[in-house]
Amino acid sequence: MALDKHPHVLGFGMASARSRARLISRLEQLGIQDDRVLEAMNRVPRHMFVDEAMTSRAYDDTALPIGYGQTISQPYIVAQMTSLLLADGEPANVLEIGTGSGYQAAVLAELIDAVYTVERVKPLYELARRRFAELGYRNIRVREAREDILGLPAYGPFDVILVTAGAEQLPTSLYEQMADGGRMIVPVAVPGGGQRLVVVRRQGSSFAREDLDPVSFVPLIEGND
Numbered sequence: 001m002a003l004d005k006h007p008h009v010l011g012f013g014m015a016s017a018r019s020r021a022r023l024i025s026r027l028e029q030l031g032i033q034d035d036r037v038l039e040a041m042n043r044v045p046r047h048m049f050v051d052e053a054m055t056s057r058a059y060d061d062t063a064l065p066i067g068y069g070q071t072i073s074q075p076y077i078v079a080q081m082t083s084l085l086l087a088d089g090e091p092a093n094v095l096e097i098g099t100g101s102g103y104q105a106a107v108l109a110e111l112i113d114a115v116y117t118v119e120r121v122k123p124l125y126e127l128a129r130r131r132f133a134e135l136g137y138r139n140i141r142v143r144e145a146r147e148d149i150l151g152l153p154a155y156g157p158f159d160v161i162l163v164t165a166g167a168e169q170l171p172t173s174l175y176e177q178m179a180d181g182g183r184m185i186v187p188v189a190v191p192g193g194g195q196r197l198v199v200v201r202r203q204g205s206s207f208a209r210e211d212l213d214p215v216s217f218v219p220l221i222e223g224n225d
């Protein structure tokens, strides 16, 4: 790995590098096979994406609170979503909806040329923006979400749209921001409770839905509610 390309790997301790390596082995044991994903997650200092008080738990395979009722996603889920995203070749750009801590966006930025991410909670948006700058991620554009529209239509279309919050229904309003041949990966509520990860593929004007594993994300907020 070229250290000059990753200034953020310099200057943090051996202890966190060891904990991170242990987390990566755990993800492998859990069935994450894509080396690109494992290597990317081994480069991103997750402890920099949580409150200082939470640092000692940063490399546990769990979601952690980040304030404002939100969470940084569980590493296994980040690995799973990122593997899915790469499964059909390498997208040139990606839109993440729900920046949260910024961790998932940083993992994407290790793998993809252009990462766009939007967050509706202003202090989280501001903190993520600062983290990306401090860690030297120049290929992430982070924006504060608009109240009236989901996503970032001005910057699309996107090869992949990754929604990291749980939608009540499939957010079809995002279809027009998907590139032809592109995909959307989104947790959607299922009748009877819980959520499933859903993948939608666009071919021209047709959109094919596939339901995958059960997941658990904080809610996607749509409109002014």
Ligand code: SAH
Binding pocket: 070, 071, 072, 073, 097, 098, 099, 100, 101, 102, 103, 104, 105, 118, 119, 120, 121, 124, 145, 150, 151, 164, 165, 218, 219, 220, 221, 222
């Ligand atoms: N990807 C994040 C975890 C996301 S938690 C990480 O790696 O840390 C889900 C986030 O989605 C929350 O921060 C929440 O505020 C945000 N969110 C919910 N609805 C949204 C919307 N409509 N637009 C943008 N962000 C939204």
